[in-house]
Amino acid sequence: MHYYLISVVIIILSMLPFLLMFEKRRPQAREIVLIAVLVAITVIARSVFFMIPFFKPMLALVIISGIGMGYETGMLTGTLSAFMSNFIFGQGPWTPWQMFAMGLTGLLAGVIFSKKYTYEKKKYHVCIFGIIATVLIYGVIMDTASVLMYTGEVSFKAFMAAYISGIPVNLIHALSTVIFLALLQKSMIKKLQRVKMKYKI
Amino acid sequence: MKNQFENWHPLAQFVYFVLIFGISVFVMHPVITGITFVSAITLGVIIDRKKFFKMLFCLYIPAIIIGIIINPLFSHEGVSILWYFPDGNPLTLESIIYGIMSGIMIGSIFTLFFSFNKIMTSDRIMYLTGCIFPHISLIIAMVLRFIPEFKYHLSEVLNAQKCIGKGINEKNVFNKIKNACAVMQIMATWAFESSVEKSDSMRARGYGLYGRSRYVPFKITKRDIILITAMIITGSIVIYSLCVGNIYVWYYPYFKINESGGYVYIVYFLYAVMSMLPVFDILMEEAVWKSLQSKI
Numbered sequence: 438m439h440y441y442l443i444s445v446v447i448i449i450l451s452m453l454p455f456l457l458m459f460e461k462r463r464p465q466a467r468e469i470v471l472i473a474v475l476v477a478i479t480v481i482a483r484s485v486f487f488m489i490p491f492f493k494p495m496l497a498l499v500i501i502s503g504i505g506m507g508y509e510t511g512m513l514t515g516t517l518s519a520f521m522s523n524f525i526f527g528q529g530p531w532t533p534w535q536m537f538a539m540g541l542t543g544l545l546a547g548v549i550f551s552k553k554y555t556y557e558k559k560k561y562h563v564c565i566f567g568i569i570a571t572v573l574i575y576g577v578i579m580d581t582a583s584v585l586m587y588t589g590e591v592s593f594k595a596f597m598a599a600y601i602s603g604i605p606v607n608l609i610h611a612l613s614t615v616i617f618l619a620l621l622q623k624s625m626i627k628k629l630q631r632v633k634m635k636y637k638i
Numbered sequence: 639m640k641n642q643f644e645n646w647h648p649l650a651q652f653v654y655f656v657l658i659f660g661i662s663v664f665v666m667h668p669v670i671t672g673i674t675f676v677s678a679i680t681l682g683v684i685i686d687r688k689k690f691f692k693m694l695f696c697l698y699i700p701a702i703i704i705g706i707i708i709n710p711l712f713s714h715e716g717v718s719i720l721w722y723f724p725d726g727n728p729l730t731l732e733s734i735i736y737g738i739m740s741g742i743m744i745g746s747i748f749t750l751f752f753s754f755n756k757i758m759t760s761d762r763i764m765y766l767t768g769c770i771f772p773h774i775s776l777i778i779a780m781v782l783r784f785i786p787e788f789k790y791h792l793s794e795v796l797n798a799q800k801c802i803g804k805g806i807n808e809k810n811v812f813n814k815i816k817n818a819c820a821v822m823q824i825m826a827t828w829a830f831e832s833s834v835e836k837s838d839s840m841r842a843r844g845y846g847l848y849g850r851s852r853y854v855p856f857k858i859t860k861r862d863i864i865l866i867t868a869m870i871i872t873g874s875i876v877i878y879s880l881c882v883g884n885i886y887v888w889y890y891p892y893f894k895i896n897e898s899g900g901y902v903y904i905v906y907f908l909y910a911v912m913s914m915l916p917v918f919d920i921l922m923e924e925a926v927w928k929s930l931q932s933k934i
Contacts, residue, residue, distance in 0.1 A: 439664065441663055442660070442663045442664055456771055456774060457771075459773065459774070460770075460771050460772070460773055460774070463773075463846070464773055465837075465846070466837040466838075466840040466841045466845045466846060467833075467834060467837040467838075469773060469776060469777055469780070469837070470780065470833045470834075470836050470837040470840070471830070471833050471834075471837075472777055473777045473780035473781050473784060473833075474784060474829045474830060474833040476777065476781045477780075477781045477784035477785055477788055477829070478788065478822070478825065478826055478829060480781065480785060481785065481788050481789060481792060481825070482822060485792070485818060485821075485822075486818070494822075513774075513777075517774070517777060517778070517781070520778075521778065521781050521782075521785075524760050524782075525785075527751075527755055528751060528754060528755055529748070529751050530747055530748075530751065586744065587704060587705055587708055587740070587744065592712055592713065594712050595708075595712045598712070616815060617819065620815070620816065620819040621819055621822065621823065624823050625823065625826060628823075628826055628827060628830060629830070632830045632831075632834065636834050
């Protein structure tokens with residue numbers, strides 16, 4: 438189980454600089470409240486779709502906030518919404534992994550779509566990014582976490598078994614992310630950019 | 639009734655959970671893992687018996703069984719071969735022992751998280767994060783307020799949408815999702831607008847000015863300081879003897895455990911006392927309470 442402990446420590450250490458950067462910047466009240474609103478909407482959205490298993494809109498909303506508000510907000514929204522939603526659904530050994538995976542997704546979304554977003558052109562790019570992020574970032578990280586949680590050994594076979602058995606779950610998750618991105622991205626990003634422009638955040 | 643463990647200072651609870659999680663994840667020593675497992679189950683039973691047994695049979699025992707089964711299937715190391723799988727890989731005694739130990743460890747981590755979720759409530763987490771990340775702790779506090787507020791607003795929006803025939807209780811799944819997304823957009827518009835109002839009123843009340851302190855609802859007492867020092871001393875003795883190699887265990891290629899002796903027993907005893915501290919505290923408090931009750 439050394440692998441689990443060491444990897445959790447590495448995860449926490451890799452998240453710390455971003456959080457400390459945010460603290461050092463002394464963010465404005467508007468920024469803080471907006472991040473809190475984004476996190477709250479993401480958490481609420483998870484509990485709205487709680488009935489359908491693995492059908493989670495969280496990643497889609499994290500990607501949208503990363504695109505709309507920049508990579509730092511995306512990262513914070515991802516990390517904190519994973520943390521906060523587990524207050525409702527229960528914390529566990531998976532919490533740091535979820536925080537890391539969702540934070541990374543938000544960060545990458547912000548970095549990749551950093552130029553001014555034009556929703557007519559990049560709609561499909563964002564959807565494709567959603568699929569890749571769900572399967573290759575979130576799915577792979579969570580499957581790795583379950584291997585490290587259940588077996589102390591790190592063997593190629595165990596990892597392959599976990600990744601292969603995780604494919605259907607990841608595909609449903611990717612499908613839900615794409616559906617939500619297709620339905621929500623245009624209006625949500627427009628709203629976010631409007632708020633950003635109107636109130637100079 | 640509030641039990642005594644809930645009355646500890648958040649820092650003391652945090653130190654307890656970090657030490658016990660760290661030590662139980664760090665080694666898979668039969669005695670140490672056994673002590674963790676027993677104390678985790680006792681703590682869970684004492685904190686909330688009904689819910690704990692429900693969780694135990696629904697979630698923890700299946701997780702333990704999965705943990706026990708998985709290892710012999712993937713690990714074929716070890717010298718004592720018992721049987722051959724159809725694909726030619728051996729089933730070894732060592733991998734079975736390792737599987738059982740990892741199952742018990744997974745069980746103890748899950749049961750510890752049960753107590754963790756019960757004890758470390760969001761206000762305590764907020765206090766602890768606030769020591770290092772004041773702004774993030776503020777975000778957490780706001781999210782905790784926004785969730786019930788948004789839920790209330792969400793139900794209002796849902797009812798209004800239902801009246802115009804766009805409810806989310808439709809049979810068609812795609813329509814259901816589409817209507818739910820519409821509801822979320824309405825929510826988002828309202829939330830962004832209200833957020834700016836909230837932040838303006840925050841600024842008007844002086845947020846971000848120099849020399850502001852934060853509200854601390856917890857007071858550190860002498861008992862908490864004693865508990866924290868006791869836990870840190872015992873924990874570091876255990877970790878030291880694990881690192882130096884007085885307590886060790888090998889699973890592969892053959893099962894070997896450290897020889898028992900006076901020093902090793904003392905370390906086991908110290909670890910048992912440390913992991914049982916909250917249980918002792920809760921039971922002692924109950925005993926005192928009962929002894930003080932009138933005998934008439």
